[in-house]
Structure formats: C-alpha cells, structure tokens
Amino acid sequence: MIHWNSFSDFIAMGGYGFYVWGSFGATVLIMAIEPIAVARNRKSTIARLKRQLRAETRNTAE
Amino acid sequence: MKDRFNLYRFASPATFYPFAGTLIPYFVAVSVVFGLAGLWLGMLVAPTDFQQGEGYRIIFIHVPASWMSMFIYLVMAGWAAIGLAFNTRLSGMMAQALAPTGALMAFLSLLTGALWGKPMWGAWWVWDARLTSELILLFLYIGYMALTAAIDDPRRADKAGGLLLLVGVVNIPIIYFSVKWWNTLHQGSSVNLAKSSMATTMLWGMLLMAMCFWMYSIAVALMRVRTIMLERERHTDWVKAELLGKAGEEK
Numbered sequence: 001m002i003h004w005n006s007f008s009d010f011i012a013m014g015g016y017g018f019y020v021w022g023s024f025g026a027t028v029l030i031m032a033i034e035p036i037a038v039a040r041n042r043k044s045t046i047a048r049l050k051r052q053l054r055a056e057t058r059n060t061a062e
Numbered sequence: 063m064k065d066r067f068n069l070y071r072f073a074s075p076a077t078f079y080p081f082a083g084t085l086i087p088y089f090v091a092v093s094v095v096f097g098l099a100g101l102w103l104g105m106l107v108a109p110t111d112f113q114q115g116e117g118y119r120i121i122f123i124h125v126p127a128s129w130m131s132m133f134i135y136l137v138m139a140g141w142a143a144i145g146l147a148f149n150t151r152l153s154g155m156m157a158q159a160l161a162p163t164g165a166l167m168a169f170l171s172l173l174t175g176a177l178w179g180k181p182m183w184g185a186w187w188v189w190d191a192r193l194t195s196e197l198i199l200l201f202l203y204i205g206y207m208a209l210t211a212a213i214d215d216p217r218r219a220d221k222a223g224g225l226l227l228l229v230g231v232v233n234i235p236i237i238y239f240s241v242k243w244w245n246t247l248h249q250g251s252s253v254n255l256a257k258s259s260m261a262t263t264m265l266w267g268m269l270l271m272a273m274c275f276w277m278y279s280i281a282v283a284l285m286r287v288r289t290i291m292l293e294r295e296r297h298t299d300w301v302k303a304e305l306l307g308k309a310g311e312e313k
Binding site: 001002003004010013014015016019020022023024026027030031034035037039041042045046049050052053 | 097105106107108109110116117119120123124127163166169170173174177178180181225275278281285286288289292293296301302305306
C-alpha cells in the first residue's frame with residue numbers, strides 16, 4: 001500500500017525534496033497564517049466597534 | 063413562494079451572520095478530513111510518475127490552488143453581477159471577503175508552479191501563455207483589493223470593484239484554454255471527464271486535495287465576511303446587539 005521503502009526515501013522525494021517540500025511548506029504556512037490573520041482582524045475590529053458604540057451611547061445619554 | 067422568501071431572508075446580513083457562524087466549524091472539519099485523505103493518497107500511496115519522478119507530487123497543491131484561483135474569481139464576478147443588477151448589500155461583502163483568499167490561491171499556484179518548473183523545465187519562470195495569464199489574474203485580485211480599499215464609501219467601492227471584476231472575467235477562459243490555443247510550455251490538462259491520463263490514486267489524491275482547498279476557501283471567506291458585516295452594518299440594531307452581547311465573549 002505505502003509507496004515508500006523508508007522515511008528517508010520519503011523525505012528525499014527522489015531528489016525533488018527541496019521543490020516538493022518547498023511547495024507543501026509554503027502552502028501549509030499560508031493556510032495557517034491566513035485564518036490567524038482573519039481571526040486577529042476580527043478581534044481588533046470588534047474591540048474598535050465596541051469602543052465606538054460605547055462612546056456614541058455616552059454622548060447621546062448626556 | 064416559500065423558497066423565494068427563504069432566499070431573501072438569507073440575503074439579509076442579520077440572518078446570514080449567525081448562519082455563517084454556525085457553518086464555519088463544519089467547513090473547517092470537512093476541509094481537514096479531505097486534506098488528510100488527499101495527502102495520504104497523494105504523498106504515501108500514489109506511485110511515481112514515469113516522466114516526472116517524485117517531483118510531480120507538487121501537482122497535489124498546484125492544481126487545486128490553480129483551480130481555486132480561477133473559481134473564486136468567477137464566484138466574485140457572479141456576486142459583482144448580482145450586486146450591480148439588484149443592488150444587494152450582501153454581494154459586495156461576499157466579493158470583498160473572497161478576494162484575499164483568491165489572491166493567495168493565485169500566488170500559491172504561481173509559486174508551486176515555479177518550484178515545479180525549475181527541476182522540470184530548468185527555469186523558475188517563462189513568459190508562457192498559461193503562466194502569464196495566471197500572473198494577470200493575481201494582478202486583477204490585487205487591483206480589485208487596492209481599488210475598493212481606495213474608495214471610502216463601501217457602496218461606491220463595491221460598484222467600481224464590481225465593474226473591474228466583470229471586465230477582468232475575460233481572463234478566466236484565457237487561462238483555462240491557453241494550453242489549447244497556443245503552443246505553451248505548460249502541459250495540457252491531465253484531468254478530463256472522458257479520459258484521464260493519470261493513475262487512479264493520483265487522480266483521487268488530487269480531487270480530494272481540491273475539495274480540501276475548496277472547503278478551506280469557503281471557511282476562511284465566511285470568517286472574513288462576518289467581520290465585514292459587523293463593520294459595514296455597525297449602525298444597525300442587530301450589530302449593536304451583537305457587539306453588546308455575544309461578540310463580547312467571543313475571542
């Protein structure tokens with residue numbers, strides 16, 4: 001079932017290791033960073049909107 | 063009549079916002095399952111390619127990323143058309159939410175293509191029709207994001223951006239058919255409905271990875287659209303309620 005004879009074979013990728021793992025590494029990096037960036041942006045946006053909302057309600061109350 | 067009513071209901075941000083929030087974890091879970099299955103098949107089970115050796119395994123991300131870069135653009139152009147025709151609020155937000163993910167997919171397509179091209183063609187980059195039109199796609203994404211970011215009024219930004227998207231859609235068939243229309247260095251498509259030139263495990267590995275990328279894109283775009291909704295609808299009662307209530311405890 002498994003195509004590879006050893007773990008070092010798997011890492012070497014028949015001499016294409018740099019290109020194959022470079023591609024997969026870049027993809028994993030992007031797919032990890034993008035959701036984190038979106039979540040952080042969401043957090044800061046919610047904090048800013050809440051601040052603005054509180055400031056507005058204070059102004060109308062006075 | 064009932065379907066019509068439901069469709070309009072979900073077109074309203076106040077209804078779509080919690081709905082999208084419920085869907086996100088499912089899309090993430092399905093994406094992870096497809097990804098693990100695709101990686102297992104593609105990286106561990108699939109045989110060596112008789113021409114390209116083990117280097118061909120780059121296609122397990124190159125092809126899904128390229129497909130998604132084109133598909134996301136088409137979806138954005140579809141939202142742009144709906145937005146321009148019916149002046150719906152949701153469509154502009156959807157296009158906005160999809161753009162960065164589409165740009166990243168186009169970038170990944172070009173990067174993994176370069177990493178494949180160096181050992182196979184001996185060059186990181188050539189001005190081939192397929193590669194050049196994909197680069198133009200990346201520029202269209204960047205152009206759309208820059209243009210909409212430069213216009214303060216979101217409704218006007220949506221309109222200008224929507225026009226750009228609709229004009230740029232001409233590039234998608236150019237990318238897709240470039241390998242047929244011109245003599246390109248880039249190989250023709252390996253997947254075909256009638257007959258595929260790939261081994262079954264390779265094909266399934268690639269299709270599973272494509273599903274993984276697809277579900278990932280939906281999940282991350284839904285995450286992004288929820289933030290855009292809060293920002294744009296901040297003066298509405300439902301956002302105020304959301305900010306004072308649930309969103310406060312959410313991280």
